[in-house]
Amino acid sequence: MNKHIKGNLIYFTFDNFDTTGLVKHCFSTRKGGVSKGCYSSMNLSFRDDLKENVIDNYKILCSAIGCNYKNVVFSNQVHGNRLYYANETDRGKGLLKESDIKNIDGLITDKKDVLLTTFYADCVPLFFLDICKKVISVSHAGWRGTVNKIGEETINKMVYEFGCNKENIIAGIGPSIGKCCFEVDSPVAEEFMQKLPFSIDYVKKDLYKEGKYKIDLKEINKLIMINAGLSEKNIEVSDICTKCEIDLMFSHRRMGSSRGAMAGLLQLC
Numbered sequence: 001m002n003k004h005i006k007g008n009l010i011y012f013t014f015d016n017f018d019t020t021g022l023v024k025h026c027f028s029t030r031k032g033g034v035s036k037g038c039y040s041s042m043n044l045s046f047r048d049d050l051k052e053n054v055i056d057n058y059k060i061l062c063s064a065i066g067c068n069y070k071n072v073v074f075s076n077q078v079h080g081n082r083l084y085y086a087n088e089t090d091r092g093k094g095l096l097k098e099s100d101i102k103n104i105d106g107l108i109t110d111k112k113d114v115l116l117t118t119f120y121a122d123c124v125p126l127f128f129l130d131i132c133k134k135v136i137s138v139s140h141a142g143w144r145g146t147v148n149k150i151g152e153e154t155i156n157k158m159v160y161e162f163g164c165n166k167e168n169i170i171a172g173i174g175p176s177i178g179k180c181c182f183e184v185d186s187p188v189a190e191e192f193m194q195k196l197p198f199s200i201d202y203v204k205k206d207l208y209k210e211g212k213y214k215i216d217l218k219e220i221n222k223l224i225m226i227n228a229g230l231s232e233k234n235i236e237v238s239d240i241c242t243k244c245e246i247d248l249m250f251s252h253r254r255m256g257s258s259r260g261a262m263a264g265l266l267q268l269c
């Protein structure tokens with residue numbers, strides 16, 4: 001990924017998305033916003049933060065990437081695997097007006113100036129772009145979304161509902177909790193090995209902690225994409241672990257619920 005530093009503001013973009021010239025996008029960090037305390041400073045979901053600060057944070061970040069914050073669309077996220085087709089009438093939902101987009105973890109559009117937005121504090125952001133059909137999607141993959149293959153759901157929706165060709169789809173897997181830090185108990189590990197047999201090499205028993213496992217969510221999401229038909233060379237993966245990067249990232253595992261959230265933003269030019 002490319003790291004962008006503009007004054008106090010820091011955000012990342014995928015190199016493979018940048019080079020297309022077809023989209024504006026980013027994955028944010030904690031840096032460059034106006035929120036205080038545990039939300040300091042670039043908090044992008046309301047939680048118990050001051051509403052005007054969150055809106056100001058969107059204004060700052062959107063302006064930096066050349067987007068209008070009034071085009072932001074977001075849903076509530078429920079760790080499911082359902083997607084929603086967002087169009088012009090959805091602009092502002094979640095941020096500036098009540099959102100009726102419920103039980104949704106992925107957003108998809110073929111419309112310009114619809115700024116797809118999902119939130120993170122350890123979960124895995126999945127970005128997609130069909131460079132020919134000009135269809136985009138962002139999906140929020142926590143461990144539940146991963147084990148229920150939201151990445152494959154997204155690709156299938158692009159192909160079957162928007163006529164995309166898998167050869168033309170590029171993808172990005174953004175900053176999230178790494179294999180260094182994503183520790184789970186055996187029921188979660190077993191669910192992965194049962195539902196996703198190919199994940200067995202990426203679910204490792206912790207040799208020092210009885211009954212604990214470490215899971216590589218990024219690599220498993222990459223394999224889900226490859227199994228769904230994407231070309232490995234079209235998938236860019238961030239090596240940032242949100243739990244390890246104390247100054248740069250919010251992390252649920254590190255901070256608990258007293259924290260802000262980063263966002264993945266994606267819009268067609």
Ligand SMILES: [Zn+2]
Binds near residue numbers: 178179241242243
């Ligand atoms: Zn880590």
